[in-house]
Amino acid sequence: MRPETNSDVSAEAVETFMEKVLGDYAGANAFFMAAIGDRLGLFKDLAARGPATSPELASRTGLHERYLREWLAGMTAAGYLSYQPATGRYTLPAEHAPVLAEEAGRFFLGCAFFDYSTNYGPTFHRLLGAFRDGGGVPQDLFGTEMAEAIDRFTAPWCEHLLVPEWLPAMPDVLAKLHAGATVADVGCGRGRAVITLAQAFPACSVVGYDVYQPAVGVAQGRAAAAGLSDRVRFEVRDVVEGLPQRYDVITTFDVVHDAADPRGLLRAIHDSLEPDGRYLCVEITCAERPEDNVGPLSTIMYGLSLAYCMTVSLADGGAGLGTLGLPEAKLTELASETGFSQVRRVPIEDPFNTLYVLTP
Ligand SMILES: C[S@@+](CC[C@H](N)C(=O)[O-])C[C@H]1O[C@@H](n2cnc3c(N)ncnc32)[C@H](O)[C@@H]1O
Secondary structure (H helix, E strand, C coil): CCCCCHHHCCHHHHHHHHHHHHHHHHHHHHHHHHHHHHHCCHHHHHHHHCCECHHHHHHHHCCCHHHHHHHHHHHHHCCCCEEECCCCEEECCCCCHHHHCCCCCCCCCCHHHHCHHHHHHHHHHHHHHHHHHCCCCCHHHHHHHHHHHHHHHHHHHHHHHHHHHHHHHCHHHHHHHHHCCEEEEECCCCCHHHHHHHHHCCCCEEEEEECCHHHHHHHHHHHHHCCCCCCEEEEECCHHHCCCCCEEEEEEECCHHHCCCHHHHHHHHHHCEEEEEEEEEEEECCCCCHHHCCCHHHHHHHHHHHHHHHHHHHHCCCCCCCCCCCCHHHHHHHHHHCCCCEEEECCCCCCCEEEEEEEC
């Protein structure tokens, strides 16, 4: 067998891989700059008020022209904006606006979510420490911006998929909601799914539980602003310790894989369902084997896992399943251990989400 020395590797093959890494580096920098544009409302300004030179954008936004000039040129280099040399103006192309500027729209990506430098920068050295010493980065260290980023990133699923596309694919759950169900959303974050369900199904009463107080505070404000306080309630609660009553429908949206105690969570949900109740579990789409979790989406999800989902769970001494750690077979195993009689995969195709209906 030949030893694998550098002399066995062609310079061409090395250069091909180097180009790939440079492309990834460019992507990371594009997202860094996009996060700046997102947070400062620059994409939204360009979408609403049209093309601008850097002085025009400075006077429209009150921001410093020199910074804007650099940002506009950088976003043009990345292909997010286009530049017209004749006028010196920069344009957000119409087909880019839904992704970058239409908050909670079907195609909105909420670029700040993926920006490691702003969301994860402060916790990066702590994460390196966890590689060395174990443990993890606790949720509190991410601050409220992370909860906001998750809420903005998952908003399109709630606003555009949950009611028109997902629920019709699970007739038993839909029938309960139409009839007027008691509903609990576990790990409700800032409450978007709770409010969407309450608005779509006026006969239901819906409660959201989350262990993270700042998110629950925002959710309560949203429910009041939507005039739903009579049918919607939010509570700070570690659901592993149990729920205070039984429900016809319980939901989780991307909660089980980053829970510290996924078994405890599933057991509490099982024990709080009415005998003919249904549990809708929305989880990240993933394959069983690492060799099948490859490509851009899996890369993003493994990054999010290291930076947030897995490490937050490990910080609590938890299971640390990871963002891609709950494929169908694992959920089925946990569900059977915690008393569920059936796990049914909902027949929808979604690159991000896989949906299951569990029966107690
Ligand atoms: C990834 S976030 C998802 C938030 C929201 N469902 C969404 O889709 O935007 C997971 C949420 O689950 C909450 N969570 C995790 N373990 C929990 C537990 N044992 N009890 C209550 N909430 C929990 C976290 O605080 C966090 O807000």
